[in-house]
Amino acid sequence: MAYLARQPEGKFCLVEEVASQQKLPANFLSKIFQRLARRELLAPRRGPGGGYALAKAAHKISMAEVVSAMEELPPEGNQCFLAFRGCGAARHCAIHDAAAQANDILWQALRRTSLLHLERRDR
Template identity: 30%
Template sequence: MLLSKSCIYGLRASLYLASRSSEDYIPIRKMSDDLEISFHFLTKILQQLTANNLLESFKGPNGGVRLKRSGEEITFMDIVIAIDGPALFTECALGLPGCGVEKPCPFHEQWAETRDKIKQMMESTSISDLAIKGMEENLRLTAKGGFEKFFDLE
């Protein structure tokens, strides 16, 4: 798996938020229940996204989180970097220090090409793009189902 579990959950939470009204704060407990993610684990992930200016939070009885900017302005890459950092795009796939053009590992050339394509895809895909596709095609966002689970889409 290329992305950490935290990053995957952060992406799922971001898609969930991108599919909602941008003005509404969504309670973390509701997100946790809907996305089938541990409340405490999700809270830590959302704190990272908030610290990286991708989400904003509001405390109190009507509190929760929402996207800080439009989903069109937040890319898949923004979420990945906020949670996992840039290592996926800079480090050797075999974990060898100093791997590069001058001292490549056996996998360097293939990985560099693949890594660049993955990076380009992540940079050019907004979370709104993915949320819209998910809603239109009722794609899965949890193990148990797709977006219809959250919006009663038929």
């Protein structure tokens, strides 16, 4: 997404172009882009001049939105950070409180960090 954030507004990039520039497998990146498009973080366009572009300005996309779309971190809320069975609202695992606090801090940081901020650090 940082690569797309560096493009002129309205420029659509092919998955293969982004994959080549970022040294990622195109099939892998295509699946990620599809997921991000379903969450309306990327705008897809078919046909000549098509590809993907950011669906909104980079400063309006938080890393929390991106991570949430990818479902790679425990969700915000009272779910067990370590995904232990039986750990929930009624009964907690031994590390639940510390892990929940760490999870809250992480999500706060992700909400404060925009794609624009990340793109500037990536230069």
